[in-house]
Each structure stands twice: as C-alpha cells, then as structure tokens.
Amino acid sequence: MIGLEQYKEKRSFKKTPEPEGRIVNDKKYRFVVQRHQARQLHYDFRLEMEGVLKSWAIPKGVPLEPGIKRLAVQVEDHPVEYIDFSGEIPDGQYGAGTVRIWDRGIYEIDNEEPGYLGITLNGEKLSGGYALIHTDKKNWLMIKRKPVRDMNIE
Numbered sequence: 179m180i181g182l183e184q185y186k187e188k189r190s191f192k193k194t195p196e197p198e199g200r201i202v203n204d205k206k207y208r209f210v211v212q213r214h215q216a217r218q219l220h221y222d223f224r225l226e227m228e229g230v231l232k233s234w235a236i237p238k239g240v241p242l243e244p245g246i247k248r249l250a251v252q253v254e255d256h257p258v259e260y261i262d263f264s265g266e267i268p269d270g271q272y273g274a275g276t277v278r279i280w281d282r283g284i285y286e287i288d289n290e291e292p293g294y295l296g297i298t299l300n301g302e303k304l305s306g307g308y309a310l311i312h313t314d315k316k317n318w319l320m321i322k323r324k325p326v327r328d329m330n331i332e
C-alpha cells in the first residue's frame with residue numbers, strides 16, 4: 179500500500195523539522211478534444227490511459243463553466259496515435275466527416291473510483307478540475323468542478 183498516513187501519524191510537524199511532505203504525482207498524461215463534424219456535430223474527448231485513448235463523444239462539447247453538466251457517451255477505446263488525428267473521414271466510412279483538434283494538453287487524475295473519474299485538465303482552452311460521472315450503460319456526465327479554495331490560506 180502506498181500512502182503517507184503512517185509517516186504522518188508518527189510525527190508532529192510543528193515540533194520536528196522533518197518534511198511533512200505530500201504524495202508526488204508526476205505522471206502526466208495527454209488529452210485531446212476533437213471537434214467532429216459528422217452527420218451530427220459532436221466533440222470527442224479522449225484521455226491517454228493504460229496505453230489507449232479512453233474516449234467519450236460529447237454532443238454539446240466540454241463544459242466551460244462550473245455546474246454545467248454535459249452528456250458524454252463512452253465510445254470504443256482509440257489508439258494513442260489518434261491523439262494527433264485531424265482530417266477528413268471519407269463518405270461511407272465510420273464517422274464520415276471532418277475532424278479538427280479543438281484542444282489538447284495534459285491531465286492528472288485527482289480521484290478515481292468505480293463510476294467516477296476526477297481529473298484536472300491543463301490545455302490551451304480547457305483548464306481546471308472536471309468530473310466524469312457514470313450514469314448508466316455508456317452514458318456519463320461531464321461536469322466542470324468548482325475551484326476549491328486553498329485550505330492553507332487563513
């Protein structure tokens with residue numbers, strides 16, 4: 179088990195010069211949002227995860243303001259190379275239409291539980307905390323989380 183609880187329990191950081199410390203999560207993964215003008219316009223949100231791109235189609239796009247919920251329909255995992263794809267999918271092919279990269283950047287996982295994924299995005303357009311909440315079957319809701327006030331400032 180990984181954690182600093184035992185380390186912290188044994189020490190009083192007001193009295194010892196030892197570092198209180200925090201768990202360092204230096205793993206940075208990429209995300210992309212592709213604007214996909216297919217038969218129906220939608221935005222494909224993809225997270226680099228476990229060697230693939232976990233993917234959701236969001237008809238109304240990624241929410242930009244806290245509190246707005248957007249339906250995000252999980253679709254099949256895509257290959258990591260798809261993160262750079264921009265182009266025309268020919269008529270008659272699956273998803274025929276135009277794909278353009280709408281935003282890209284890196285993300286961190288803040289919290290992962292069954293049916294819940296809390297992430298922080300750091301892109302060119304999108305930034306801050308988001309949550310993906312599983313509702314049923316392939317349906318998830320994507321919500322921009324409200325900024326958390328810095329607890330250390332008094």
Ligand SMILES: [Mn+2]
Nearest residue numbers: 214222235273
């Ligand atoms: Mn698509």
